[in-house]
Amino acid sequence: MTGESILFWVLAPLAVAASLAMLFMKKAVHSAILLAWVMITLAIFYIALEAPFLGIVQIVVYTGAVMMLFLFILMLVGVDSSDSLVEKSRDFASCNLHGTRILSNAHRLHRSRRSCSRSNWPRCG
Numbered sequence: 001m002t003g004e005s006i007l008f009w010v011l012a013p014l015a016v017a018a019s020l021a022m023l024f025m026k027k028a029v030h031s032a033i034l035l036a037w038v039m040i041t042l043a044i045f046y047i048a049l050e051a052p053f054l055g056i057v058q059i060v061v062y063t064g065a066v067m068m069l070f071l072f073i074l075m076l077v078g079v080d081s082s083d084s085l086v087e088k089s090r091d092f093a094s095c096n097l098h099g100t101r102i103l104s105n106a107h108r109l110h111r112s113r114r115s116c117s118r119s120n121w122p123r124c125g
Contacts, residue, residue: 039058039067
């Protein structure tokens, strides 16, 4: 096992876990910190793949500048906790509705494709 593969198998699950945890954080600042971790992990992968310029640009531009801009906007806006709770409940209901629509459309498409066989394929669209 090479050093690159060990680095990948150690950092990739941590990056995936951080990206999933970022979705479920209650505070936007914690999500921003996890996003910075994912960006730094990506930069480490670039450097390991012998692309040091991309790795340095990833750290300086994205992790440095974009994340600081994001945190500055969060501090400037100052989201109240009661406003955040209302947004989350509304967003959850919207996501639930869209998810149900997507699943029903996928089921309907699967059912229509399953009824098509090779004998009547030109008539099935």
